[in-house]
Amino acid sequence: MDNYPSDFKSGFVAVMGKPNVGKSTLVNRLLGTKIAATSPWPQTTRKTQMGILTLENAQIVFVDTPGIHHAIHKLGERMNQEALKNLEESDIILFIVDVSQPPGDDDLLLANSLSQMRRSVPIFMALNKSDLEPDSVIDEHKSEFLSLIRTSNSTLISATRGDNLDQLVENLVNLLPEGPPFFPEDQLTDLYEREIAADLIREAILYNLRAEVPHSIAVRIDEFKDRDERTTYIAGTLFVERDSQKGIVIGRGGEQLKQIGIDARQKIEELLGRKVYLQLRVKVLKNWRNDEAALQLFGFRR
Ligand SMILES: Nc1nc2c(ncn2[C@@H]2O[C@H](COP(=O)(O)OP(=O)(O)OP(=O)(O)O)[C@@H](O)[C@H]2O)c(=O)[nH]1
Ligand SMILES: [Mg+2]
Numbered sequence: 561m562d563n564y565p566s567d568f569k570s571g572f573v574a575v576m577g578k579p580n581v582g583k584s585t586l587v588n589r590l591l592g593t594k595i596a597a598t599s600p601w602p603q604t605t606r607k608t609q610m611g612i613l614t615l616e617n618a619q620i621v622f623v624d625t626p627g628i629h630h631a632i633h634k635l636g637e638r639m640n641q642e643a644l645k646n647l648e649e650s651d652i653i654l655f656i657v658d659v660s661q662p663p664g665d666d667d668l669l670l671a672n673s674l675s676q677m678r679r680s681v682p683i684f685m686a687l688n689k690s691d692l693e694p695d696s697v698i699d700e701h702k703s704e705f706l707s708l709i710r711t712s713n714s715t716l717i718s719a720t721r722g723d724n725l726d727q728l729v730e731n732l733v734n735l736l737p738e739g740p741p742f743f744p745e746d747q748l749t750d751l752y753e754r755e756i757a758a759d760l761i762r763e764a765i766l767y768n769l770r771a772e773v774p775h776s777i778a779v780r781i782d783e784f785k786d787r788d789e790r791t792t793y794i795a796g797t798l799f800v801e802r803d804s805q806k807g808i809v810i811g812r813g814g815e816q817l818k819q820i821g822i823d824a825r826q827k828i829e830e831l832l833g834r835k836v837y838l839q840l841r842v843k844v845l846k847n848w849r850n851d852e853a854a855l856q857l858f859g860f861r862r
Contacts, residue, residue: 564740564741565617567617567738568619568738568740569617569618569619569733569737569739570618570620570621570736570737570738570739570740570741570742571620571652571736572621572623572649572650572651572652573620573621573622573623573650573651573652573653573654573732574623574625574647574649574650574652574653574654574681575587575623575625575656576625576647576653576654576656576670577655577656577657578657578658578664578667579602579603579604579626579666580601580602580603580604580658581656581657581658581689582688582689582719582720583605583656584604584605585719585720586656586686586688586717586719586725587622587624588611589719589725590613590622590725590729591611591612591613593748594827594830594831595611595751596611596759597759597762597763598763599763599766601766601770601774603775604762604763604766605624608623608624608625608626609623609624609749609750609751610622610623610624610750610751611749612742612743612747612749612750613729614741614743614745615733617733619742619745620732621743622654623650647673647674647677647681648677648678648679648681650681651681651735651736651737652681652682652684652732652736653674653681653683653684654684655670655671655683655685655709655711656685656686657685657686657687657705658689659687659688659689659690659693659698659701659702659705659716660689660690660692660693660697660698660701661701662700662701662704663701663704668708671708671709674709675710682711682713682735683709683710683711683713684711684713684714684728684732685706685709685713685714685715686714686715686717686728687701687705687715687716687717688718688719689719689720690716690717690718691718691720691723698716702714713731713735715727715728715731753784753831753832754781754794755781756831757781757784757794757796757824757828757831758779758780759779760824760827760828760831761779761798761820761824761828761838762777762779763824764820764821764824765777765779765798765809765820768819768820768823769808769809769816773800773805773808773809776800776801776802776849777798777799777800777805777809778798778845778854779796779797779798779799780797781794781795782795782796782797783795787837790834790835791834791835791836791837792832792834792836792837793836793837793839794836794837794838794839795838795839795840795841796839796840797840797841797842797843798840798841798842798843799843799844799848800843800844801844801845801846801848801849802844802846805844806842806843806844809842817840817842820840821838821840824838824840825837825838
């Protein structure tokens with residue numbers, strides 16, 4: 561953006577909250593485009609991703625972090641480190657909670673880590689999923705959540721229904737420092753299309769294999785080529801940790817993998833606005849979640 565007003569505001573908003581509260585859904589909704597995978601199951605987001613919202617008077621860079629949780633695997637540890645580092649470096653912390661339920665241990669843990677930050681960063685609490693319960697229940701949970709942290713900034717929202725999102729954005733803009741935009745106005749995210757494609761394949765896996773297996777799967781895009789003006793060819797490998805998982809992902813007669821491919825292709829076609837040929841294969845990479853080299857390969861950088 562070459563021409564922006566002198567009182568333009570810009571900054572980074574760390575979107576934090578426990579898994580499954582609706583962080584990625586909110587960022588997608590605010591941007592009006594699906595840039596991030598979402599699902600009803602926790603730990604959908606694996607990597608930090610920026611969602612860039614450019615308005616007339618401000619640019620808000622949302623940093624969607626993997627939900628903070630207790631580290632079990634190396635991958636888990638890395639996600640937490642990344643999430644905490646983002647918090648201290650941001651201009652605003654957007655603490656998202658699920659107000660349809662009372663605060664849980666994880667909310668408490670997060671609130672505690674906020675109080676231990678060395679830099680004082682304004683905190684905004686978004687009480688999401690307010691559409692799920694009657695007002696009386698929501699109000700009760702709301703005051704319980706607000707007692708967890710010291711902030712005067714909060715809004716009840718519904719990311720899926722769109723309630724109060726204008727108000728949320730206005731409040732965030734008020735808290736942002738003045739400064740020029742960081743990104744061109746037409747840029748929506750920092751991830752490349754191929755990385756988003758990998759994430760959408762993971763989303764299709766989550767929807768098709770609901771049990772344990774999905775979190776043992778990493779997706780690598782091997783090829784991403786525009787064939788002609790209207791079609792893109794994508795080849796990807798799904799890495800699983802054990803032979804038994806390979807069988808589950810492929811399914812009887814290859815049916816499962818086929819369905820994952822169909823679902824993922826539709827999502828990617830929507831994202832790209834082009835026809836997509838998608839070819840997927842499955843490989844075993846023993847215990848990749850505890851393997852430093854494999855984590856690097858899949859882009860979980862320090
Ligand atoms: N009813 C209702 N459901 C919501 C709302 N916001 C999100 N959801 C649902 O909650 C689930 C989790 O949403 P995500 O956006 O994937 O959650 P997340 O916080 O990014 O989760 P992780 O990436 O796993 O940390 C999805 O099924 C969403 O459709 C809301 O305002 N109301
Ligand atoms: Mg997410």
